[in-house]
Amino acid sequence: MLTTDATGAGASTGREIDLFSQEFAADPFPVYSRLRSSAPVHYDPATRLWLVSRDEDIRKVLLDSATYRNDNALRPVLPLRLPALRIMERVGFNIPPALFNNSGDSHAGLRGIVLRMFSAQRVREALPMIERVTAEELDLLEAALEVEGRCDVASTAARTIPIRVMLEMLGIAGLSEVDTATVAEWTDAFITLFWGRTDKDEQRLLAGRASDFYAWLCDLAELREVPDGSLLAALAAHRMPDGSPMTRDEIVAICSNLLVAGHVTTSQMISTALCRALESPDEWQALQAGGPERAEAFVEETLRREPSLTAWRRITSRETTLNGVELPADAELLLLLTSAGTDPEAFEDPEGICPFRDSGRQHLGFGLGRHRCPGAELARAEGRVFLDMAARRFPNLRAADADGPPFLELVSFRAPSRLLVAQTDGK
Template sequence: MTTDTSAAAPAAAPGAPAVDLFSQEFAADPFPVHDRLRRSAPVHHDPVTRLWLVSRDEDIRQVLREPSTYRNDNALGSVLPLRLPALRILDRAGFKTLPPALFNNSGDTHPVLRGPVLKLFGAQRVRAALPMIERVTHEELDLMAAGLDATGRHDFARGPARTIPVRVMLEMLGVPEAARADIATIADWTDAFITLFWGRTDKDEQRRLAQLVGEFYIWLCDLAARPDAPDDSLLGALARVRMPDGSPVPPEVAVAVCSNLMVAGHVTTSQMISTAAYRALEHTGRWRALGREPGLAEAWTEETLRREPSLTAWRRVTSRPVTLGGVDLPEGAELLLLFTAAGTDPEAFEEPERICPMREGGRAHLGFGLGRHRCPGAELARAEGRVVLAAASERFPDLRLATEERPPFLELVSFRAPTRLEVEHAPRPAEPRRSPPQ
């Protein structure tokens, strides 16, 4: 899976900032670079990835509203070419490329496949799933409490923020108990998937990641081949779908749909929860308020999605010559839509750098995309965010960051969140000593 483009590499715009999309410096604090891009080169060619970086909210919305001009066929290809050893490992697992399904499909099969997914993650299904989400959350918070009691510290990003979305997604997809892999293993698989295809890794690391991705693909193939898929599960729904030519959904397409949803349902939700928790924990009062003030956890989740979405950027490719942001692009130009830059665009949001949970029009951001390819699991992610943040704050009101050092962030092109979030109980103030009775 490699990225190719027919557009010739142009010279950098005068005054355009140098951008290293894979650096820790950029991952930890992308906002200054985004600001410079919006002001000096809102449609900027990156020579490393050969992608056109689109940073203004207005331009990104234009792209998302015109899916026939800006297609998503390139969305799931590897950002940088994979080396031969990794490709061989993937080939042995039977994984060559994902066919068009949800996130890389601009053809006539897209609405056919998207239909059952929208029903699966519709508002009514999400409301019905709330008791399950709450149960899973409290079970994982019990494990966190045990960890805090045993060692005094706990990694929130590797703990509840990571495991809850996996468990919820397995329930929502209707995966039979007998077919479920270990939760930590599934999380490792999906993390490996995004790192292999959206990261900058050396040959040895690519081999390790490819092995995990191959295991993930084999598990998905076995899952799709099971004859006992419940009627109300995703695979049960896909079995009833007919493609535009009247044929059933091919097995490899069903696998691709499941892959899209497992990766997105775990990775982006986990990262959203980790980032939201981190920003709240930076100030003790903020964290404590999430469990006490009705509606605040929901509003805090929404602001996180605007200012620091876990899906930081997504790709498109032009189907014809077009002008975007004053820049002429040829057919086949590959774009990277910088959603984080759009969410902090001062032309779109007042005081965009400020976290303002009660912001007017708080949902008018691009954290879930826009238009035909808007994230079908948006309401489920929102529900998980508000349930987990409120429950964790209520259960651990005196939680604090265990270190003043900034946590490490993912160094991937399209995903961003703290990879570790060490927390501990804040020491309670000593009670004043009482004078003995006279």
């Protein structure tokens, strides 16, 4: 049971919260419920983060960017060990504030570039490309099912579609000989290194991959001939608030932010949505009959109930009070977005998946305020296209893991780490 101590900080009189455990990753909802009712602003000594669990409080934080800054958003949740740091130092690993960890004067201009890259019009224009990429990946899924009898969607189609789409949207597909599987491996390594609990040997491996990712981005940032309309062209033409051009590392920071977020969160959203849809044969049939509208509504419910970005960080710029709890300056907060989406004070039947619910998009799956996810419409489009096409193409698809899928054990990211599927005999 969670209680509140005399200072207002959440304290536990029962089991401690382990944000990295498989038990929590597989089913965090009971913990969120206890936090909301007993300690909505709770200090977690293991991570030194203040866990904020109620929808109302999280909205307050996200809308007050002066008091709650995002400067800590991309710091490792747990300190990196010296061997990993040395590996990264060899390539000069340096990702300065760009989008997700930038509360400075440069943020507005950089965000404007990204918003134009992912505008509603550009997403509409990209739909044929998204459908083509999805169809090609579903061809590979079908072939794997025919040969092997089952396939892990989380490591194949759900993983590959978003990185291919993102490289196309940014105009950097084909600018290097690195394949999409390698880029996906790099971005997966990046989030595991910065948001996971890893031992020394695993950190060395992940640091090596993150360093390769950084070196590749540096090569892209130094290209002089880039396609018109590409992200690299827009960044080369951009001027910072003092009138100076962007540095190589600033360009690298923007590209890494977008590739990690655009690949990882969308890939995980697709895996989670498919996982939940296959849990109910009636829902899978409804997706086949309901077309894009049903797929879009189901994706929206997935984003509310189980967003890929389960939690995000803020840091206080001054002493403040949140829900009666006194927070010092430089207090690091973890905003539990999944908890907000299942808060009964904000949503009716919060843990049920109810496509077409009245609240629609009024959730925090993409954040809120000046740092709201700029790629929200692209992610929605990818999820809708995938679910719609997969349901119609594989009407007899079913989950093939008898014990249910394992989940990623990361702070801030949650999705099946494996999603085995097969087809019934009536395919």
